[in-house]
Amino acid sequence: METRCFVDVAGPFLAEVARKVGLQLPVATVLHRLVVMPDPHGVVPRAAPYTILTEPQDLPWSDQERAWLREDGLERLAKPLPGAVHLRPDGPLDSDWIRLGWPYHREAEPPRGEPDFPPEFADVVVRGAYRLCPGMARYVEAMPARVSVFGGYYCKTPENLPLVGPTDVAGFSLMGALSGYGMMAACTAAASLAAWIGGDPIPGSEYFSMARYEDADAPSTPERPAVAGEL
Numbered sequence: 119m120e121t122r123c124f125v126d127v128a129g130p131f132l133a134e135v136a137r138k139v140g141l142q143l144p145v146a147t148v149l150h151r152l153v154v155m156p157d158p159h160g161v162v163p164r165a166a167p168y169t170i171l172t173e174p175q176d177l178p179w180s181d182q183e184r185a186w187l188r189e190d191g192l193e194r195l196a197k198p199l200p201g202a203v204h205l206r207p208d209g210p211l212d213s214d215w216i217r218l219g220w221p222y223h224r225e226a227e228p229p230r231g232e233p234d235f236p237p238e239f240a241d242v243v244v245r246g247a248y249r250l251c252p253g254m255a256r257y258v259e260a261m262p263a264r265v266s267v268f269g270g271y272y273c274k275t276p277e278n279l280p281l282v283g284p285t286d287v288a289g290f291s292l293m294g295a296l297s298g299y300g301m302m303a304a305c306t307a308a309a310s311l312a313a314w315i316g317g318d319p320i321p322g323s324e325y326f327s328m329a330r331y332e333d334a335d336a337p338s339t340p341e342r343p344a345v346a347g348e349l
């Protein structure tokens with residue numbers, strides 16, 4: 119392909135595309151999953167805000183359930199899990215759907231076009247949400263039929279900052295590693311990229327580009343990660 123300017127915006131496949139021009143990027147992909155389900159008992163008020171429980175949790179499995187977890191190789195779910203289970207009403211006010219998430223799984227994995235979502239995820243999230251909203255106990259006992267699990271990959275650097283701007287390969291720029299905040303950051307990231315390409319980078323934007331890895335004074339690097347507070 120002949121061009122003066124190529125921008126790699128391949129999301130989870132950012133590193134794969136960069137490898138085609140010989141660049142190794144310090145990024146990993148982590149599958150992020152969400153649950154949407156009906157709330158026929160109305161345990162989450164329609165006016166409830168997006169609510170997050172930051173405390174880690176030890177789920178109260180029964181002995182029988184612990185045995186099943188062992189059988190299925192899921193013992194780690196019986197150990198303390200990190201915080202950040204979250205829920206909110208979903209859809210319009212007259213809908214009875216809710217949306218829940220819990221990023222207790224944070225291991226990186228290679229991105230796939232069609233990721234697999236583990237079958238136990240919705241059950242585990244509902245159990246975690248029960249601490250936040252005790253009425254959810256009704257769904258631990260009997261999960262609604264129409265539960266849907268979906269999601270995608272967070273592509274992220276170790277310090278959870280994006281990569282926006284030029285690289286050592288002339289004409290090859292990046293806009294990616296936008297982790298779990300890419301929708302919020304999209305306009306600023308694009309404005310920053312356009313300024314780099316136009317030859318007049320926005321002051322400070324080097325800290326959000328590959329340039330930070332050559333700058334001993336960069337405020338956040340893999341060795342000095344910022345507090346991510348990631349959901």
Ligand SMILES: Cc1cc2nc3c(=O)[nH]c(=O)nc-3n(C[C@H](O)[C@H](O)[C@H](O)COP(=O)(O)OP(=O)(O)OC[C@H]3O[C@@H](n4cnc5c(N)ncnc54)[C@H](O)[C@@H]3O)c2cc1C
Nearest residue numbers: 127128129131150269270271294296297298299300301302
């Ligand atoms: C479940 C979930 C919930 C999220 N919620 C939020 C939220 O509430 N707020 C928020 O700010 N962010 C959220 N995010 C993060 C946000 O979605 C991402 O940060 C953002 O989408 C990243 O944008 P991107 O353009 O880098 O990648 P993407 O949006 O993934 O776009 C990459 C595009 O490149 C295409 N592509 C890939 N490889 C190739 C190739 N070889 N050739 C051509 N095209 C290719 C893909 O098909 C895709 O269209 C969420 C992410 C997930 C997974």
